[in-house]
Amino acid sequence: MAEAVLTNALGVAADDDGAETPTARALRRLLRRKGAVFGLFVIALLVAAALLAPLISPYDPSLQTWSAVRKAPSALHWFGTDDVGRDVLARVIYGAQASLMAGIISVAIAIALGVPAGLIAGYVGGFVDALFGRVTDAMLACPFLILAIALAAFLGPSLGNAMIAIGITTTPIFVRLTRAQVMAVKVEDYVEAARAVGNPHWRIALVHILPNILPALLVQATLSLAAAIIAEAALSFLGLGQQPPAPSWGSMLNSAQRFLVNAPWMAVWPGLAIFLAVLSFNLVGDGLRDALDPRSR
């Protein structure tokens, strides 16, 4: 019996001994998932491609070579060339810049608008909460892409406006998530304690509540990045995002559609790039959700 108690105590001690920080524990759990590791690897590749594009790209993405129009993939042009003789690989590499930038900036806009709104709604409650709730409902009632198209159409077609449109359309998701998390956290004892010692409201919200809801926000941000990359590609495909001749995966697919019979490779590579980028962010988002969930230890 005494032995059992001792081992038990030791067991607990051993658990405590591995006193790693929550971040380190989440990272260790994330890296145990093959899907998430694959996702991280692909994202690292894409970020490297975007940052190092001028160094690694085999050609200038805008260089038109009229003697090499719609050439199939070869040793000279690994991914083939497009309808005006531009190297498809170079355009896919440079396209990573537009896609990643659009993903990051539009999610940043959504966080910058949505998290403060959600914090206020959840913390203040009452009429403010009801008002924010109805506005959020109204934005969510307009289908994501249709609202983004409408916004991009009225703002005017450009990559910057597409990012604003996607950012605004993604905002309600963050308002709703932040609000729900704040509602759950604000009744905890430590928030009560912070209030009891006389902390001002803004300090309670920013110092005591916000850090505790960061994990949920991180998961949502990763999944929203995936959605934003698809949305940017969709808007560029429709001609409302990145304007030609600047390379973007979506606009490459748009022109590829006209040459499916003679040059199918024009459609294969940019589509595959979008698919891989979105898949990777989804895998990392799913992995993060499991790694950060205290119930799945």
Next chain:
Amino acid sequence: MLTLLGKRLLQIVPTLFFVSLIIFSLQHLLPGDPARVMAGEERDPEAIEQIRRHYHLDRPLPVQYVYWIKGVLSGDLGESMRIKQPVLSLIGEKLPVTIQLGSMAIVIALVIGIGAGIVSAVKKDSVWDYVANGFALWGISTPNFWLGIMLIFLFSVKLGWLPASGYVPLSEDWRLSLASTIMPAFVLGNAIAAVLMRHTRSAMLQVLESDYVRTARAKGLLERNVILKHVLRNALTPVITLGALEFGTLLSGAVLTEQIFTIPGFGKLIVDAVFNRDYAVVQGVVLVTATIYMALNLLADMAYILVDPRLRG
């Protein structure tokens, strides 16, 4: 049941008000003088002045909104600048096409999504489970416009089995109609199938662990009967509501799919309107989709109450 329904209807009113505010505000995002931009190619000052008067753009914003919403409530969504036709009748013309496409997509999504969800839950951790999960991940991550292009390449360009574009109404020739819509319907249904599969799987797994399922098995019922009669019925209830949220995906997806397959539906209407700077049509389409979306969600809520006796009260 009626009080619940009444409550939901009351909730919808302020939401619709804010939807209308958002859509009304859109035209004020236009850079510069909205009347001038809306006039498009028309440079005649008289015409611009007429637009300004017609949309009451010379009045204060709240007054403009009241005029606009009065029109909307009486069914006047404005007139298409390009086709010179009321926006509402234009939408009415295109809607049946999208409804046909959407219904086919939903059938495809239900069959694939719920089927795969059941298989992966019942055969948890087997090869089938991995295949179904892989399919879901693929469905969520594939841009549907790319999938559409690749299907056209395979089935129209390479194999020559299906038409690459165009639309034949059901009333004209049902076979040709199905042939012209099966690929876009699959593209639309694919992403929704993935989401439905995930919902079905997690709902099934939860129910499979419940006490009454253990009892049903202990009674010696055939596993097939346990799954079909006991598990599925209870697991599918939440899937209905969660599935209804995917109507938004369906409507968004229709925009791209109709564009790729040149199907003259609702989605193509908004894209064409965007390129023709036909702003009244863009606003009308957003308003109608938001209303349809809310109505469908309300229906799903009612279905949920009907199916689950605990909520009837």
